[in-house]
Amino acid sequence: MAVQHRTATVPSCHDDSTGASAPSGSPVVALAGAPNVGKSTLFNALTGARRTMGNWPGTTVEVGRGVWRPGAAYDLVDLPGAYSLDPVSPDEALTRALILDPPARERPDAVIVAVDAAHLARSLYLVAQLREHELRVVVALTMIDIAARRGMSIDTAVLQDAIGVPVVAVDPRRRTGLDELATRVSEVLAAPAPLARGHASAGLAPLPTDVAGTDADLGRIDDLDLVDERFAWVDAAAHLAVARSAQTRQSWSDRIDRAVLSRLGGPLIFAAVMWAVFQVTTTVAAPLQDALDSLFTGPVSSGALALLGALRLDHPIVSGLLVDGIIAGVGMLLTFVPLMALMFLLLALLEDSGYLARAAVVADRSMRAIGLPGRAFLPLIVGFGCNVPAISATRVLGGARQRVLTALLVPFTSCTARLTVYVLLATTFFDSYAGTVVFAMYLLSIVLVVGVGWGLRATLWRSMLAEPLLLDLPPYQRPTLRVMGSVTWVRLQGFLRTAGGIVVATVAIVWLLQATPVRGEYDFGSAPVSDSAYAVVAGAVAPAFAPAGFGRWEATGALVTGFVAKEAVISSWAQTYAALDESGAADEIRLGEAIRRDFEDSSGGHGNAAVLAFMAFLLAYTPCVATLAAQRREIGLRWAVFGVAVQLAVAWTLAVLVFQVGRLIG
Amino acid sequence: MPLIDWPLGEPAVLAAAGPALTGSISRLGLRAGMSLTPMMRTPGRGLVVAAGELRLALDRATAAHVQVHAARRSPGPEAAVQTAGHAGER
Numbered sequence: 148m149a150v151q152h153r154t155a156t157v158p159s160c161h162d163d164s165t166g167a168s169a170p171s172g173s174p175v176v177a178l179a180g181a182p183n184v185g186k187s188t189l190f191n192a193l194t195g196a197r198r199t200m201g202n203w204p205g206t207t208v209e210v211g212r213g214v215w216r217p218g219a220a221y222d223l224v225d226l227p228g229a230y231s232l233d234p235v236s237p238d239e240a241l242t243r244a245l246i247l248d249p250p251a252r253e254r255p256d257a258v259i260v261a262v263d264a265a266h267l268a269r270s271l272y273l274v275a276q277l278r279e280h281e282l283r284v285v286v287a288l289t290m291i292d293i294a295a296r297r298g299m300s301i302d303t304a305v306l307q308d309a310i311g312v313p314v315v316a317v318d319p320r321r322r323t324g325l326d327e328l329a330t331r332v333s334e335v336l337a338a339p340a341p342l343a344r345g346h347a348s349a350g351l352a353p354l355p356t357d358v359a360g361t362d363a364d365l366g367r368i369d370d371l372d373l374v375d376e377r378f379a380w381v382d383a384a385a386h387l388a389v390a391r392s393a394q395t396r397q398s399w400s401d402r403i404d405r406a407v408l409s410r411l412g413g414p415l416i417f418a419a420v421m422w423a424v425f426q427v428t429t430t431v432a433a434p435l436q437d438a439l440d441s442l443f444t445g446p447v448s449s450g451a452l453a454l455l456g457a458l459r460l461d462h463p464i465v466s467g468l469l470v471d472g473i474i475a476g477v478g479m480l481l482t483f484v485p486l487m488a489l490m491f492l493l494l495a496l497l498e499d500s501g502y503l504a505r506a507a508v509v510a511d512r513s514m515r516a517i518g519l520p521g522r523a524f525l526p527l528i529v530g531f532g533c534n535v536p537a538i539s540a541t542r543v544l545g546g547a548r549q550r551v552l553t554a555l556l557v558p559f560t561s562c563t564a565r566l567t568v569y570v571l572l573a574t575t576f577f578d579s580y581a582g583t584v585v586f587a588m589y590l591l592s593i594v595l596v597v598g599v600g601w602g603l604r605a606t607l608w609r610s611m612l613a614e615p616l617l618l619d620l621p622p623y624q625r626p627t628l629r630v631m632g633s634v635t636w637v638r639l640q641g642f643l644r645t646a647g648g649i650v651v652a653t654v655a656i657v658w659l660l661q662a663t664p665v666r667g668e669y670d671f672g673s674a675p676v677s678d679s680a681y682a683v684v685a686g687a688v689a690p691a692f693a694p695a696g697f698g699r700w701e702a703t704g705a706l707v708t709g710f711v712a713k714e715a716v717i718s719s720w721a722q723t724y725a726a727l728d729e730s731g732a733a734d735e736i737r738l739g740e741a742i743r744r745d746f747e748d749s750s751g752g753h754g755n756a757a758v759l760a761f762m763a764f765l766l767a768y769t770p771c772v773a774t775l776a777a778q779r780r781e782i783g784l785r786w787a788v789f790g791v792a793v794q795l796a797v798a799w800t801l802a803v804l805v806f807q808v809g810r811l812i813g
Numbered sequence: 814m815p816l817i818d819w820p821l822g823e824p825a826v827l828a829a830a831g832p833a834l835t836g837s838i839s840r841l842g843l844r845a846g847m848s849l850t851p852m853m854r855t856p857g858r859g860l861v862v863a864a865g866e867l868r869l870a871l872d873r874a875t876a877a878h879v880q881v882h883a884a885r886r887s888p889g890p891e892a893a894v895q896t897a898g899h900a901g902e903r
Contacts, residue, residue, distance in 0.1 A: 230840040269842030508870040512857030616872035
């Protein structure tokens, strides 16, 4: 089948824009199924996790794509989880759009439906709908082990006869049943696509004349009757195929839930889990980040300079671009790798074990105050460690609108990078009250999350109704390293691919501004910062901060650098004030004196109020370019830019308010 | 009676859900006539409900919009149990 080009409005499974795909003309096999049925695990097992991710136009829903080579190569497309083809979420809408909306020749050549053996009736509804179209369908029956533990056994031969499509029992976690699945897919691909089928309630597989026919014919049938007919068909199939022991005992999942969801123990366990996530993402990753940072600023940079010297290419432009632009940018990106890997691993652990759904239940009530479901708690907690993985963690949220809102709130959580600046300024200006001031910044961070969340809900998201909590609690299971590892790797690849360009480009631009002299007789790369284009840019925006008490280029320049990374604020000041010690690091005493002098000067003697305003601005504006890149990946460029605008507006307003009130008081 | 008021551990039969909930509930495989058993209260004063092998968490407001009735419907206490649907896969 020829590869078709995507139209502007209708995505197609034959679109190869998401990256890895089988050779042109390979059959396209879509993998569909409800959430939590092991669909993605099956996808990874079939493709060896050689998966690429892509955002489809107009959505933030991810579609995985990979090559499945059981013999012939198949282009395997992992569709978003969907209970049915009657969409009530962006995920389901995309699944429907990819399977049914394109012209027949652009539809997938076959659809594998992952069906949960432990919840057979619920999973078969999607099969019932797919059979109503001219599609080749194969059922991959998952969760057989869980069904067996519950005293249920499914006769796959009976089920196959009942529903009229091939049924294969698979265990993607242990890689069993995959060969047979390949055989069945190969068989259906070799045969013509079956005609659309209806749902004779007793005999099941036969095609009743009043339902059979084209899609247009089906469209004439009353919707409610059709729904009832599907359910009757599903019930009958499940009744025939499932045998179960008479006794149903309380499962061990239920027993665990007695503790994990109890009114007293639930919040305590939740707090402990969140604390552990926070600790791991901050304390365990920090030394690894430092080591990578030292590696890039030390041996890698000096090695590159030595190499340029040996090649006689050590011109300031070349060495500056390579070392201060590209190596610094790539180095900064790579310092996030341990943090992101740990975050993704923990997410995979929580998801794979089944705890994440319980955490959502426990946190649901408190998060409703700002109109978010309980699952939003996790990214917001993680944000206090680092905003970048927190933005990625918003993917635990099912609804696109909740995901966008949470991703817009995460930057207001005060990450550890901002802490270093708070500490320097608080100890410089507030001496014995420094600890209180730093603590107040964290309180302010929480107030901002709640306040901005409430404000966005009351304005832009006014029509967003509180989403009812109606959550399927999957049974607990022992997480497998292979599944967690492959999920982590896929997500990490996605982050690096999307964030890499923007981070490296921004670091290079800041370097270029700092290296370009605009005053005096300096060569490129040798001018002091005060005579560089960077100082001119910072000076141009400085008047806007006069009402906040820090309208000088030295302060706003640090904010410009802080847009790249908050870690760079102090080093930027150190360069600006030439306050470096013998090793080249910032001399904090000299630096503090210079900063105090400037803040006192720019605020008309209200230095304390001005520095508090500066800290408030630092808390509320864009955390770093890596966060922006992560936002672009998760919620799209438009929302990311909107987020920057909101952050700047809130930050400026807050800073002016703090300074003006502080000036009156002090 | 609203599901939120149904005694824990006592099976009930799903009668109806509020209009806004009907779609969400049927997506999860629940429909009128199925048997539900409230299992425990959650920290947010919602419910965990068993429907066959399915375990569902509902917040308090949602559970208040789901109507259930007793599995035994009189004429008398000895009347046969009438279950209009089925609970999960039997």
